[in-house]
Amino acid sequence: MLALLEDKYIKSEATIYVKENFMEKIEVKICLGTSCFVMGAAHLQELAEIAPQKYGDLVSVSGSPCLSLCTIDWEYSRAPYVKVADEVVYEATVEKVLEVIEKKLDNAKK
Amino acid sequence: MQKNNQTTHLKREVLIRIVKAFNSDNFTEQIRLIPLKMRPKGTDVSYRCCIHKERAILRDRVIAGLGFSIEDSKEEIPLSDYAEKSRKRTQLKTEPFLTILDEACKGCTPRQIYVTDLCQGCVARPCKNSCKFGAIEIINGKSVIDPSKCKNCKMCIMACPYNAIVKIKVPCEDACPVDAISKDETGTAKINFEKCITCGKCITYCPFGAVHEKSQLIDILEQLKNNKKVAAMIAPSIVGQFPGNINQLKSALLKLGFYKVYEVAQGADITIKNEVEEFEEKMENDENFMTTSCCAGYNEFVKKHIPELKSFVSKTETPLYYTAEMVKKCYPEIVTVFISPCTAKKIEGFKNSNIDFILNYEELGALFVGKKIDILDCSENSFEKKSSKQARNFGISGGVANALKFKIGKSNKMLPHCINGLNKDTIKELKKITKDKKLENGNFIEVMCCEGGCLGGNSTLNPSKNALKTLNEYLEQSDDID
Numbered sequence: 248m249l250a251l252l253e254d255k256y257i258k259s260e261a262t263i264y265v266k267e268n269f270m271e272k273i274e275v276k277i278c279l280g281t282s283c284f285v286m287g288a289a290h291l292q293e294l295a296e297i298a299p300q301k302y303g304d305l306v307s308v309s310g311s312p313c314l315s316l317c318t319i320d321w322e323y324s325r326a327p328y329v330k331v332a333d334e335v336v337y338e339a340t341v342e343k344v345l346e347v348i349e350k351k352l353d354n355a356k357k
Numbered sequence: 358m359q360k361n362n363q364t365t366h367l368k369r370e371v372l373i374r375i376v377k378a379f380n381s382d383n384f385t386e387q388i389r390l391i392p393l394k395m396r397p398k399g400t401d402v403s404y405r406c407c408i409h410k411e412r413a414i415l416r417d418r419v420i421a422g423l424g425f426s427i428e429d430s431k432e433e434i435p436l437s438d439y440a441e442k443s444r445k446r447t448q449l450k451t452e453p454f455l456t457i458l459d460e461a462c463k464g465c466t467p468r469q470i471y472v473t474d475l476c477q478g479c480v481a482r483p484c485k486n487s488c489k490f491g492a493i494e495i496i497n498g499k500s501v502i503d504p505s506k507c508k509n510c511k512m513c514i515m516a517c518p519y520n521a522i523v524k525i526k527v528p529c530e531d532a533c534p535v536d537a538i539s540k541d542e543t544g545t546a547k548i549n550f551e552k553c554i555t556c557g558k559c560i561t562y563c564p565f566g567a568v569h570e571k572s573q574l575i576d577i578l579e580q581l582k583n584n585k586k587v588a589a590m591i592a593p594s595i596v597g598q599f600p601g602n603i604n605q606l607k608s609a610l611l612k613l614g615f616y617k618v619y620e621v622a623q624g625a626d627i628t629i630k631n632e633v634e635e636f637e638e639k640m641e642n643d644e645n646f647m648t649t650s651c652c653a654g655y656n657e658f659v660k661k662h663i664p665e666l667k668s669f670v671s672k673t674e675t676p677l678y679y680t681a682e683m684v685k686k687c688y689p690e691i692v693t694v695f696i697s698p699c700t701a702k703k704i705e706g707f708k709n710s711n712i713d714f715i716l717n718y719e720e721l722g723a724l725f726v727g728k729k730i731d732i733l734d735c736s737e738n739s740f741e742k743k744s745s746k747q748a749r750n751f752g753i754s755g756g757v758a759n760a761l762k763f764k765i766g767k768s769n770k771m772l773p774h775c776i777n778g779l780n781k782d783t784i785k786e787l788k789k790i791t792k793d794k795k796l797e798n799g800n801f802i803e804v805m806c807c808e809g810g811c812l813g814g815n816s817t818l819n820p821s822k823n824a825l826k827t828l829n830e831y832l833e834q835s836d837d838i839d
Contacts, residue, residue, distance in 0.1 A: 279600045280731050280733065281599065281725045281726060281730065284600045284722075284818065284819075285373075285722030285723070285725065285726050286366060286726075287365070289823060290820060313731050313733065313734075
């Protein structure tokens with residue numbers, strides 16, 4: 248129950264902010280190229296459900312064909328990759344991605 | 358425990374590096390370097406006491422990835438020798454199919470009841486009073502359990518008003534449905550292969566990633582490299598396990614060097630027909646019930662743990678059996694590889710001369726990554742033989758029962774009961790049914806060793822929920838069985 252309230256609080260605060268400041272929507276792209284998928288991106292798809300629940304319209308989550316991040320020196324060991332706006336999250340987990348989203352929302356408020 | 362975690366990440370990275378080493382000019386040297394490249398000098402020690410232990414464990418993961426048992430491995434033999442040996446062997450299909458990394462395993466404490474620091478040393482001492490075996494003493498004002506007297510009855514846990522006493526779990530022991538794995542006196546888990554049904558649950562549930570499958574990856578790579586004609590037979594549960602659709606996956610497999618790709622669903626269509634005939638015959642003969650026979654883990658379970666149930670198990674062969682038979686009939690020289698969601702199918706492959714190798718989904722994923730094939734870039738290549746919707750649905754719990762029910766049609770007298778995953782409770786249930794020789798309110802039992810069916814197999818890459826969505830889309834494009 249508490250968590251739910253907190254979520255609402257964050258959402259309303261942030262929504263007001265967006266309305267006043269025309270903040271850009273934070274775009275989250277989960278790389279679903281084969282490397283990332285095999286290294287665990289399949290499990291990140293739940294972000295598509297979690298993020299809208301938590302942040303409403305402020306964040307959009309989508310799967311993406313290979314973002315070509317693994318081709319740089321073929322660093323598949325750091326897959327799966329997720330892009331949160333312009334920031335790349337390496338060895339992404341749901342928690343890690345949410346943390347970056349929160350950070351971005353906080354920064355936007357400042 | 359979620360299947361996606363640091364241990365799966367490590368295991369998959371090792372497999373990918375093995376494939377990359379195979380593609381390189383110097384296989385043995387590149388294999389030797391894997392632990393060093395994964396933990397180069399100066400890197401953070403993420404999981405173990407020191408970088409050397411991490412490397413030692415990575416070395417073991419590589420050995421298992423090359424297809425050897427860690428139990429038989431020797432420290433003095435360099436990795437490069439194992440690499441060389443892996444390419445030279447001709448005889449591979451050897452049991453057991455699982456191996457335990459003793460170095461990785463020693464991380465956890467044996468199963469026991471333990472008094473934590475939360476113990477207040479209270480005056481009432483309900484723990485001491487509740488223990489019927491005199492195992493609890495008060496030492497320096499705190500409760501201490503004598504493990505030699507403790508019978509794990511948990512009465513003290515229930516009695517303590519501070520919740521200060523806990524049962525320390527051993528995840529592999531808890532996960533194993535047949536009590537085949539346990540820690541020995543040295544603290545290392547050992548598998549009792551007399552009991553083990555190779556279901557692979559210990560692989561999934563060990564938080565230290567200490568249980569590995571002995572991979573046949575090198576042997577398959579060798580076949581592909583030598584330009585042998587190799588057929589990939591893909592299990593129905595593969596739909597949704599990779600990005601893109603199944604026709605793109607077929608192209609990707611051909612790109613890997615496979616000569617032909619078959620859906621094992623086409624064998625499932627034969628299984629459905631034969632199993633329906635067998636069921637109807639059994640019912641006419643007033644037999645009480647029949648069970649499925651397509652899950653390899655379940656078949657092994659019956660053989661090792663409830664042999665009396667055997668006469669109730671369908672004699673119909675598995676979808677893989679019929680598919681492999683058909684492939685070998687068309688191309689006698691072809692090498693067949695079954696692409697599998699689980700370890701248990703290795704047992705079936707071992708016994709069937711039409712099945713040469715087994716590759717699981719994780720290993721196939723490593724092949725794609727190591728060979729830089731992105732499935733989403735591949736064109737669509739549809740299957741010549743169209744399998745039915747019911748056959749393509751074989752990999753989910755309830756899928757086999759539904760297929761048979763559908764095939765029997767209007768005169769339906771089938772009342773199925775589905776066992777969705779073998780665990781201690783469902784095994785109890787099966788034992789009771791066997792003892793009674795009777796199934797209450799039913800005449801057909803579908804047994805899937807893994808929860809959710811093959812979609813829950815130990816080497817699956819996508820959570821069932823996501824995979825199911827993709828599978829359902831595929832089923833919508835498929836026709837009903839005639």
